[in-house]
Amino acid sequence: MGRGRGGGGRGRGGFRGKNKKGGDRRDVRTEPWSDIRRENALFESYYKTGGFLDEKEFEQMWKYMASDLPNSFRFTGTKADALAVREIFKKRYIPAITAVEFEGEPVQPPEPVKAFPDELVWHMKTHKKVIRRYKPFAEFQRFLVAETTAGNISRQEVVSMIPPHFLDVRPGMVVLDMCAAPGSKSAQLAEMIHGDEEERVKRAASNESFNATDDGDYSDDGRSTGLLIANDTDYKRAGMLVHQVKRLNFPNLIVTQHDASIFPSIEMPPAPGSTKPQYLKFDRVLADVPCSGDGTARKNPNVWQKWTPRDGLGLHNLQLRILMRGLQLLKKGGRLVYSTCSLNPVENEAVVASAIQACGGTSKVQLVDCSNALPELIRKPGLNQWKVLDTSHINGEEKINHMFTSYESFLNTKEKYEKEEPARQFSNKITRSVFPPVDAPSEAERIPLERCVRVYPHLQDTGGFFIAVLEKLDDIKVAQPGASSKGKAGSTDATPVPVQASEHSDATPQLSAEDAVPSAPSPTKRKLEDTEDDAASKRFRTETEDPAQDATNKDGTTTSEPVNDTTSSTPGPNGTSQTPQPRLKSESQSQKEYFEYLPKDDPTVSDILSFFGISPRFPRDRFLVRNKEGLALNKMYYTSELAKTIITHNKDRGMRFIHCGVVMFVSHKIKDKDAMKAPWRLQNEGIKILEPWAGKRIITCKSRDEFYRLLIEMFPKLPKDGSHELGEVGEQLMQLDIGCCFLRIEQDESQGFPFRMVLPVWRHPGSANLMVDKDDRKAMLLRLFNEENPRIINHVMEKAKEEAEKESAEATEEAEGETEAKEEDTEMGDAPVGTE
Incomplete structure (x- = not known):
């Protein structure tokens, strides 16, 4: 169930096939995961004798390390919706599981993780053989799958939920997630950026007063002004990331594909009265970097077979370069969280200490004491010696x-x-730089590494994790991490060299070749990928309206070769490997997706918004299309103002944008669309953003039975003349012209509506249809009506099937008649002459 990550780019257990360069990626294990011995003498010896824990506590920790990891999940979305789904879970499934007994003992049900607020994070320690035997667990599993598909639950490892909480994100902040795939932390950050904007937008749209600065910046008519940029260097992992974050339907989000260690500076418009461009600095940065992943040994048994000390040593320099770039991109006064799922100090405290030294010491960057963050989290201090x-x-x-x-x-x-x-x-x-820092001349200059946070598996039955929170106090400028302090190429005495800081010195003026193409490939996030994340990668397909780009392979990826942030090595003299000088790729090579904004007065947008009676206060200039010509052909996306500014100023500068915006409208392709006032469908993804500002085509549903009928039936009859079975909803639809409309359902516990819902409904000439796919229908039927295996009736499909069967029967009958006639003719032709 956990949505954890492997790392180091070493392939996923069970994967068979070849990589892009033809190399064999077959898993050579001879035994299943369950049979792998969780023993490694060197692995154990290092953590036993390295000074991490006393002997007694180490034995306790190692016992947990060799056991299975509990399953865990988090309720997601707006806080109101998350709490409502949580209550359904608690009232329906917890009592049924609690009633189960195994071998005469009550089964331990899922429990909330005390470290996190509002009982939104849960874990389950029940053994698999118990889960597989009893029906309440099967019902609970169906609920988890349905709500995960609907975006209301994220199945995520407990320790991976910690870093976003330490980042202290508030609405209105601009946040960078440097190594974001598969996206579970990005989802948390996106939720924090949007805060509780729904209620404020509703008040703003109703011309009621609201607080635009309480707990964040909601000055965009109640909307959060913040933005999340979620980045990953690998194209397929970026696909997982898009799959994860798209379910949240947040317009204040951009997904990019760049090497985090050389993430490009983002150009912004010049300040008023100036012609000099500005560059975006972030309020918050999350650097959850590639690591050896030895803290994931409880869920990734392959760690036991393959652990070596060189895993951490080999990644140290990359981790340092990513952290340094994150600090360069951070605002003064901003906060950066550095985290890994490794327990190795070479990847943790050593990286943090080296980065602070390279920036000029604690007067430039300081470690934050975060003991007050998640006060219920049991933790250990960082190491000062190792x-x-x-x-x-x-x-x-x-x-x-x-x-x-x-x-x-x-x-x-x-x-x-x-x-x-x-x-x-x-x-x-x-x-x-992999060793502890030397003693500082004074306490003020000492790097207090004890402020780092170590989470060991035995403390609260989790995986292992490391977190450090850094605050940037002043502008910094550093030499390239990894450069020799003696100026000798190839020297092993490599460490970042601090240089004198200057105002705005850490703003890169433009995209250099190094910004666009790294000198060497970066490893992926963890050693292993969960099956769920791999499936997401296979389902991923970059959305496009360019017919030339619409062809997809069987696994859902685009036929065009993805752009990678790597350069290939070529053989040099004496068989040595030479890396060519990086060069900036041309526009035709690097730009695979298109992001074009429609003009504010676009007639198609104007017609649609007029059709739905959208308030003139709703922004007209934030609609995005995904084709080279910038035409409203198929889909229209809505983005925030800051996302638009970034896309517009950087789309031709070599930035690789993978995803931006929420689908708001999709063209309704029917023969008589010219007779319609707005042949565009509202989309479930974006409808809640638009609905508060709508004044027309609003249908209200107050009846549980009527909503059930809309869910269980697709295209129920709604004739112009005659009766229908849709109650008040049907009567309201009868008054509307053909086209889409808003179905509004207010929270009403008496009718079994735990939270407010807004869904799109299409009014056909003789029927109506809730524009929600089958998976979402089934999730709603399970959530609201406790129907586990509902049969969705599709009247159009059934009618077509009946007509096809009728035509087939008529054709068969006609064929049989012709056969009988031929047989009769034959019999008459063979009869003796003169007979009757």
């Missing part, structure tokens, strides 16, 4: 494990073996 593990070898054999306490001890050991065993090799990834 050891670095390396395994030396001679041609892959004769391995020796070494624990180094300082960079000098590493150099001394290496020098010793160079004399005694010249063939012995050490990791070339060990640099000064």
Whole structure:
């Protein structure tokens, strides 16, 4: 059930096939996941002797580490909707599960995780053999699947929910999620950015007063002015990300595909009275970086087989470069959260300390004491001292494990073996920056790494996780992380070099070649991908209205080759690998999707908004189309004002935008559409954004039975003359012209409506139809009417089937008649002459 992540780009268990370059990615395991022995002497030895926990507590932690991870999930969406769905879950499913007994003992039901507020996060520790045996668990599983599909539940690992809470996001803030796929944290951030805007928008649209600055910035007529940019370097993982965030239907969101370590500066319009462009700085940045993922060993058994100390050493420099870029993009006074699902200090405290030193010390960037954030979360402080593990070898054999306490001890050991065993090799990834920082001259200059947060598996039965919260106090400018402090290429004494800061010095003036194309491929987020995330990747397809781009493969991906943030290595002299100089790709190569805004006075938009009686206060200039010509052909998307500004100023600068906007209207392709006033359908995704501002074509439903009929039947009859079975809803629809309309259902516990709903309904000449797909219909029938396997009746399909069967029967009857006639003719032709 958990929606966790693997990392390191090492492939997913069970995946068979070849990568883009033809390499075999077959999983070579010979045993199933359940049979993998959760033992690794080196893995255990490092965390046992590395000074992380005392011996007794370590034994407790390691016992948890080798056990299965509880399943966990989170109620999502607006707080009101999330609480309503939570209550249905508590009242319907918890009592049924609590009543189950196994081997004479009551079964432990799902429980809320105390660390998170409002009982919106739950976990379940029940063993799989119990879950598979009893019906209440099967019913609960169906509920989870249905609500996850509907976007009301996110099945997510508990520890991965922590970083967004520490980021302290409020509506109106501009936020960057640097390594966002598959998107569960992005979904949390998006919810925080939008806050409780629905009620404020409703008041604004009704010309009632509302507080536009309470707990955030709602100055856009009650709408949050904030924005989330969710980024991932890998095209397929960006697809998972789009799949995850699209369900939330938030217009204040952009998905990009860039190497996080060189994420490009985003150009903004010049300040009033100036011609010089400005560059976007973020209020909040989340750097949940690629890591070795050893904290996920409870759900990723492959960690036990493949863990080595070089996993963390190999990722340290990339993690440092991502963190440094995040700090450059952060505003003064802004907050950045750095996190990993690894327990290795080389990937955690070492990265944080090196970044602060490279920025100029604690006067530029400070670690924030976040002990007050999630006060119920049980945690351990960050480490100020640690050891670095390396395994030396001679041609892959004769391995020796070494624990180094300082960079000098590493150099001394290496020098010793160079004399005694010249063939012995050490990791070339060990640099000064992977070790604890040297003692500071004063307490004010000391980096208080104890303010970092470590979550160990035994503390509250979770995976392992690391979080650090940093605040930017002043502008910074740093050398490229990984550059030699001695200026010697290839030196192992690599560490970021602090240089003198200057005002706005960390604003990159334009997209350089390095901004557009990284020098080496970055690993993906974790070592393993959950099956659910992989399925999302297969379902992903970039939406487009360009016919040339509409062809898709069987797995749902576009036929055009995705743009990758990598350059290929070519063989050099003596068989060495040479990486070509990065170059900025041309527009035709790099721009695979189109994002064009319609003009404010576009006649199609004007006709649609007039048809629905949309208030003139609703923005007319935020409608986006996805074709090169910028024409309203098929779909129209709605975005926030800031999203529009960013897209407009950066779409031709090499930025790779993957997704932006919420589908608001879709063209209704029928023969007589010219006779219609607005041949466009409202979409379920965007209808709640538009509905508060509508003055026409609003249908109200107050009856549970009438709504049930609309859900269970597609295209129920609504003739011009004659009776119908849609009650008051039908009577209201009868008064409307052909076209789409709003179905409004207010919260009413007496009718079983736990929260307010707005859904699109199409008024046909002889019928009506709720414009909701089958999965959403089934989710609503389960949520509101507790129907587990409803049969959705499609009158149009059934009528077509009846007509086809009738035609088939008539054709069969006609064929049989012709056969009988031929047989009769034959019999008469064979009769003797003269007989009667």
